[in-house]
Amino acid sequence: MPRLLSTALLMRRDPRLLKLPPYLSLLCIVVGVAWLLMLPLDDYSRRTYISENALLPGQVHTYFGGSDQNVFRAYRHEVDALKDKSNTEINDELENIFRGIGLKVGRQNYTYHSAGNTYSGENVYAILQAPRGDATEAIVLVAAWKNVKDEFNRNGLALALALTRYFRRWSLWSKDIILVIPPDSRMGTQAWVDAYHDAHDASRVASLPIKSGALQGAIAVDYPQDGRFESVHVVYDGVNGQLPNLDLINSVVNIASGQMGMGSSLQQMWRHSDKYDDRLKTMLRGMLNQGLGHAAGPHSCFIPYHVDAITLQPVGQGWHDEMGLGRLVEGTFRSLNNLLEHLHQSFFFYLLMHKERFVSIGTYLPSAMLIAANFTIMAIFLWIKSGHVEINSPSKETKSKPATTETSKAVEEKRGAAAERDLLLPLSLVAGCQFLGALPLFIFNHTPSNLLAPIFAIFSLINLTLPPLFSHLLQARRAQDKPITLQHYNLSKSFSLLLLGMFLSSLATLNFSLAFLVGLLATPLSFTRPWPGNAIAQYAYIALLNLVSPTTVIAAGAAAWARYGQGEMGVVQAVTEVLEEAAFGWDVWGMYTPLVIWCVWWPAWLVGSVVVLGQPGTAIKGDTKKKVL
């Protein structure tokens, strides 16, 4: 080992090796992206399978139907009658219905504040106690009054009521069944599930009056459309890109196709050819949703508590009726009922590309890790390089460009010793930029929603001028006796990239997609360098950096959403909504995407831009050598 290390030490002086890292870094990026694009191929993805023996999906006859259809219609009638009533009146009526069925009922108030808005409401929920169970476990059926798109979940509610009444007739439940009816899909379940696990802030969210056992799974029904449907859309994204256990999705898909003859789709891919391009599209949509980390449905809030949850949405025009969806839920509940323990631990990290094809973490993680590694490689490279520059500096007087490595080798062989690094300035620059990241985070999380768009515009402008300003300040402050050398820039970039690589590789284990997307957008930062003599290159590069700056990306994302998303809206409104959603996610769901953008990506971008704009002067060797720190 020591010999190996000392050989490595000798090797690092080799000039050929010093040329290599930028190419290596580029290679990492290319391979990382190519890797991702390979995943949809048959050789890299796998067919889904049920890992948990106990689930036994589709092995039971489901009997929901027949006279239950009349029950369903009756409930729908009652729900229709409540449509325009207030939250409390609705809950009064629902409580009556539940008590009529013979269930224990609880109600819970909550109030959230975000981006200057106040959101409040009241959840109502009922617990069906398993007749022969021991009340140590429970499964949850969620039917929000309104879905994420603010549509009235008319059929979903009626179906949930009818199902609950139907479940009550069975004696085979080993777990309690909890029916939760939040008034909306975004925060009601969050408040409920927080309070269920006693993790709520008592000043905003009331505690639950009654509880059952540990939650083992949750199914949300989102069924606003009328008439018959063709297939069922499984929404599975959780907050912060956490996913439910793949077994749950597989079970639903299995029951839907095997038992009901019902199609199922993922990530709004209504028509899926199971060919490369459709698979890629599904995967990328999944990654985008995961990367954004927002709640995709009422089920999302359950997942951080290690409760596997999905939302079922009937879509299309077909021949399946409400009873079919009911039987799907019944079959899934029977499967969950069979469970004896939590679902298997290795099935939480996956990318789905078709309802029956997935890649697991071992296969896809390298692509994000490669992207993160590219930053680390550059950081190490620059660190080593910075140990050489100062020795070169005398020769720099004769050359305008930074000394080539050949001369550095020559000089180095003469002197041999490692160069002294001036760490204070780079360290304080990088640390300063990192701490500065708290500023936009604070601003965008505390601005009232009507001011979000203007403030964002102002911030974008400031963002444009910040790098030149910093660069200028640095030059001015150090102008007299201690000019900023190339080494300073190299070290700043090294530290900044080291931090970025570190954050991204840590993040990749928690939220792969976010780490990958941010990493990809930050790749130009690997190749920043000061262009002292070449203004065109400098401005071209700074323009490129501004194209992939966090602000530009947010604006572009919002514009794309305004264009291709649902509903008509202008770009300004889209920006407002995006930022509002981010603030809402931060305040209500504990979504950390804004933190990653402002405290990981943005500081790295800032340092990168400052490096590009840098004008390294000549070091007066004696000075820097003597006074360090």
Add this chain to the structure above:
Amino acid sequence: MNHGKMHLQETAGLYATAAALRLALFTLFPALPDLLTGRVEISTPVTSFKRLQEGLFLYNHNVSPYDGGVYHQAPLLLPLFSLLPDPSAYPIFTYVLYIMVDLLSAHALYKIAESGEAASSRLFTSARKDRRWSGYVVAAIFLFNPFTIATCLARPTSVFTTCAILHAVAKAIYGTPFTAMLSLSFAAYLSMYPILLLPPLVLLAYDRQHASNRILSLLQFAGTNVAAASVSLGALFAVSYLLTGSWEFMSSTYGIQLTLNDLTPNVGLWWYFFIEMFDSFRSFFLGVFWLHLSSYVGGLSIRIRSQPLAVVTLLLGIFGIFKPYPSVSDASLFFAMLPLFRHVFPLMRYSFLTASVVLYSTFLGPAFYHLWIYYGSGNANFFYAITLVWSLGLSLLVSDMTFAVLRDEWEVERPEMVGKEIRQI
């Protein structure tokens, strides 16, 4: 004394800033101390503030604090904390106490740095001895080290040990061996492992005796000092016995460290190993692990006899890796001592690698712990892998520093080799 006052004026601003920063963190983020208190990286079973509160409650209600098997800390901490108002109602007093302890540690460090002992001891003077940081900088590095701050916020009792060790070293350097021994016995009483620092500390004190009352024979000097340490340790045990009314505290505090009965995860290497261990091998490997830990003391003390302070520093680093319940606070003590050796920094070869490894494990550790405990999508191996990386980083640092110190010595012996590449064969 006058000199000391000048120090104080010089550093008052620094200490005030450090105290203000800690106080601000305590008050502006009231959830932060409790969050950090629960982190296994900072609070170990033998230092945790939560467990201290449990022991304190039992003690205040006239029940043996060791009943229930939660509290594994020294009994004398209890009267100290029972003097303070209830930490949950008036946390400010606890905060102030911990801030004070941090400042006291910083002050000891300041004095150590000012003495210049690190670069020029009685038997050895480094050729690079002019390259050093002032006490001000060393104290600042300690006070603003994120690990130190996190430790202060989490309030483990290891900060008292840290403080006692630093004072022991400072006192030894300033030629007051008995106080040094007293201080070391405090440290050993609180955490047991500092007793292993006795040999290098005796050597350090021997080297730094005042000319006025010098004892020339090393054996005689060592004998009196060991006796002094034993007497004060014995006195502390006696007081503890009087306080708790039984010798139960011995097995509950030191016994638990010796036998590793509590296998709560931490950043060290022991817990996972002993979880996996078959019971029949347990006592054997406990012996091996302890022997391994203590085997460094003799070797280093003899090999680097001329620089006892370097030995103390290296040992602190080694303890931070290999002791039964290490935490971030042990690493922060090691990191605090490191800047004293600035003169050997240019000789260190893996500083960037070490820094990267330590940084990486600092961020990945909590992430993996989260995956294991909260998401349930990882398992214990994730976290253990990261603690291995953390230990690897620290051991790289320790070995690198050992190399640098030895090389520094070698270059003084053989000036013609300065700057030449050497290879270990």
Add this chain to the structure above:
Amino acid sequence: MRLSSILQLPVLLASSLLAPIPHVAAEHTSNWAVLVGTSRFWFNYRHLSNVLSMYRTVKRLGIPDSQIILMLPDDMACNPRNAFPGTVYSNSDRAVDLYGDNIEVDYRGYEVTVENFIRLLTDRVGDEMPRSKRLLTDDRSNIFVYMTGHGGNEFLKFQDAEEIGAFDLADAFEQMWEKRRYHEILFMIDTCQANTMYSKIYSPNIIATGSSELDQSSYSHHADNDVGVAVIDRYTYYNLEFLESEVQDLSSKKTVGELFDSYTYEKIHSHAGVRYDLFRGGTDAARSRLLTDFFGNIQNVEVDGAKNTTMDEEMLALSKTIAQLREIAAEEEAAASNASQPAKSEPTRSQKKIQLAKPLTDENWWTKKLVGATALAGCTALWALGSYLEAPRN
């Protein structure tokens, strides 16, 4: 104590004298069945119904409950997931409730362990073990051993917690043979890679059969969609089918060979295996054994013909001596224990530390503070003293 161990000798002597010379008669005099399910949890319903079906079959053919050892690790009938509470069915037609009346489960729940199973076979059990949990066989007993659960190459899992290896099983059978605990054994196992489980057996007079080869899975036959789980395994199903249809009663002359010949890959979906080589007389003798020799209870009771009076008298005298010696031994032991008891009990009583619940009190609040302050002040004083004494004097 020692005396009683000496006493064992004449007993052994007597029993060996009494016992007929082994294997003179090829016929057996009793039938036993050991039926073991090794997996718990609801989705393993079929393993329990396998075992219960076998139980029903051997009972039907006359083996009494006292000679059936039934090991069931879980209670499917009372599982809350069971849509038909209190019942277990092995067929989706639900014609026969296997859990009806007269079910005697000898080992249940967590009693079903590898250790208990091996102790049962080898009869290495404590005195407290009731007769119902013991395999009281002798060298004239035919035993039918049936096992089912989840297994692999040369092992069978017990309750997800431990496993029995093929060598363990083989050694247990060998010990049985050495202890003369069986006449012939029919060993039948239904699990994945089942044939590996009997591959290590080396004791004589054992016919072994298993459901599948190495690297083959054993499959379930069908599921009951109202119960929601598979209800029986294929191998067991076809065994039962044969036994139900061909072995109607004890007069059946169907042989073991005929049963084994009925296994086909088409039916079982795996290659069932048979092992005859251990059997005395080889394949032919083994194949010609009647199924009722193992599944049914022996009807022909052996009647002792000629009485040997002298022998009887001798035995009577011997047993009287033994009884006398026993009495003496018992008296001596009682005396010894009486002598030691008072001497011993005194110190143990005093040593025994009774853990009392300590009340939480708030007394001595001031004392505590005072003691704390004193201790702290003491330490500080010590420190100050040290510092003062050693203050640099120059």
